[in-house]
Amino acid sequence: xxxxxxxxxxxxxxxxxxxxxxxxxxxxxxxxxxxxxxxxxxxxxxxxxxxxxxxxxxxxxxxxxxxxxxxxxxxxxxxxxxxxxxxxxxxxxxxxxxxxxxxxxxxxxxxxxx
Amino acid sequence: xxxxxxxxxxxxxxxxxxxxxxxxxxxxxxxxxxxxxxxxxxxxxxxxxxxxxxxxxxxxxxxxxxxxxxxxxxxxxxxxxxxxxxxxxxxxxxxxxxxxxxxxxxxxxxxxxxxxxxxxxxxxxxxxxxxxxxxxxxxxxxxxxxxxxxxxxxxxxxxxxxxxxxxxxxxxxxxxxxxxxxxxxxxxxxxxxxxxxxxxxxxxxxxxxxxxxxxxxxxxxxxxxxxxxxxxxxxxxxxx
Numbered sequence: 001x002x003x004x005x006x007x008x009x010x011x012x013x014x015x016x017x018x019x020x021x022x023x024x025x026x027x028x029x030x031x032x033x034x035x036x037x038x039x040x041x042x043x044x045x046x047x048x049x050x051x052x053x054x055x056x057x058x059x060x061x062x063x064x065x066x067x068x069x070x071x072x073x074x075x076x077x078x079x080x081x082x083x084x085x086x087x088x089x090x091x092x093x094x095x096x097x098x099x100x101x102x103x104x105x106x107x108x109x110x111x112x113x114x
Numbered sequence: 115x116x117x118x119x120x121x122x123x124x125x126x127x128x129x130x131x132x133x134x135x136x137x138x139x140x141x142x143x144x145x146x147x148x149x150x151x152x153x154x155x156x157x158x159x160x161x162x163x164x165x166x167x168x169x170x171x172x173x174x175x176x177x178x179x180x181x182x183x184x185x186x187x188x189x190x191x192x193x194x195x196x197x198x199x200x201x202x203x204x205x206x207x208x209x210x211x212x213x214x215x216x217x218x219x220x221x222x223x224x225x226x227x228x229x230x231x232x233x234x235x236x237x238x239x240x241x242x243x244x245x246x247x248x249x250x251x252x253x254x255x256x257x258x259x260x261x262x263x264x265x266x267x268x269x270x271x272x273x274x275x276x277x278x279x280x281x282x283x284x285x286x287x288x289x290x291x292x293x294x295x296x297x298x299x300x301x302x303x304x305x306x307x308x309x310x311x312x313x314x315x316x317x318x319x320x321x322x323x324x325x326x327x328x329x330x331x332x333x334x335x336x337x338x339x340x341x342x343x344x345x346x347x348x349x350x351x352x353x354x
Contacts, residue, residue: 003288004188005159011191012164018195019181020171026202027209028228032221034213044210046343050203051176051302053315053338057331058180058197059295060316061323070320078289085293095297096146102293106286 077113081106129251133258136242140234144263145270150290151175152274157287158182162275169271173229173264176298177201182291189328200335204302208236212256215243219253227253230260233301306349311342 008015030039063082064070074080085102089095123129148169155165155178172178177198184194209231216224239256243249281287303312315338322330 003159003186005185007188008185008191012160012185013167014191015181015185015194016164016168016171018191019168019177019198020173022195022199023172023174023177023202023205024229026199027205027231028225030206030209030213031216031224031228031231034217034224038214039206039210044207045346046339047203047207049308049311049339049342050200050335052299052308052312053342054197054200054331054335055176055180055295055299055302056312056316057319057334057338058183059292059299060334061320061330062183062292062295064320065323068324078292081289082292082296086296089297089300093300095143095294095300096150098297099150099290099293102296103285103287103290106289110286 075113077106077109080109123249123251123255126251126254129249129254130258133238133255133260134262136255137234137238137259137262140238141262141266144234144266147175147294148267148270149274149277150294151178152271152276153278153281154179154182154274154287154291154294155271156275156278157281157283157285158186158291160185162279165275165278166272169275170268172198173267174198174202174232175267175294179291179294179298182288183295184328184331186288187328189331193328193331196332197335204233205231208233212236212239212243215239215252223253227256227260230257230264232260232263234263235260307342307346310345311338314338314341 005012030037059082063079064072064076066076066078072079081102084105085098088101089098092098123132152165152169155168156162160168168178168181180197180201181194184197209228212231216227219227235256238259239252242255243252249255278287299312303309315334317334318337319330319334322333324330325333
């Protein structure tokens with residue numbers, strides 16, 4: 001996979017400052033207005049689903065897509081490594097261990113294939 | 115327990131120290147994850163100062179880790195920022211529960227405490243307030259815990275950023291960010307509606323992956339939130 005980070009140039013600082021601004025506003029907004037406003041209950045319930053939906057929307061295409069095509073087979077080593085990591089995360093609740101095992105599987109399969 | 119509480123926290127300083135100490139066990143998770151985040155950030159191709167800036171200013175491992183594969187793929191600036199926005203929406207929930215406790219503070223205090231609103235800090239604070247609803251120096255307690263989390267996060271990520279520069283590209287450490295996202299999903303996928311949100315979010319993003327500007331991700335996130343909300347309503351109606 002080609003790395004496009006260098007192509008951003010100064011726009012990378014736009015990403016950093018933009019991310020900083022939206023995360024801070026999400027954190028602080030209700031503290032700032034807490035003397036005159038409380039979030040309606042229905043909104044609170046809907047917002048609970050945001051992390052699951054967004055994280056999955058990043059990770060799933062990353063695992064299944066290979067050069068723009070959906071690949072579900074043993075040849076897709078990212079998919080297998082990702083599922084291994086996910087299993088470890090579910091079983092051990094340790095994200096660090098999940099990353100270590102997932103990377104080990106990725107490298108093991110890469111070596112087998114190569 | 116309450117004897118310890120009253121001795122510890124009847125001064126701002128005591129409350130600050132009590133908050134700093136109470137958070138220590140939670141740092142066992144923060145420190146290794148900070149190191150991994152730092153390594154992955156550097157391995158994704160950000161320079162030293164860009165990596166330090168993102169960890170200091172954004173100060174959210176989940177948002178930082180989620181942004182890395184998008185940046186490697188060259189996603190538009192606004193799509194990366196939008197993703198960070200959706201992922202940090204959960205802080206609105208945390209602050210909705212914590213905010214009433216800070217209603218009487220000055221605006222400067224509320225702006226300051228906003229920065230230290232973290233997953234860990236929230237869990238710790240709400241537990242304390244449940245045991246001691248009349249806790250006067252609560253903001254000092256919250257600040258103590260928050261400062262400790264921030265300090266350990268920054269030290270750990272900078273250590274990772276230093277280490278990440280030594281790692282050769284053939285290790286494919288950029289994939290560590292994707293693994294990190296999968297691992298981070300755990301706490302957010304505990305109920306059936308949350309599982310629906312994750313599956314619909316991922317499925318729609320995959321189906322719409324051919325859309326330009328990484329808009330498939332945006333569609334997936336919004337569809338997942340809607341699906342989770344509908345699933346929760348459907349389950350509640352079935353129970354009734």
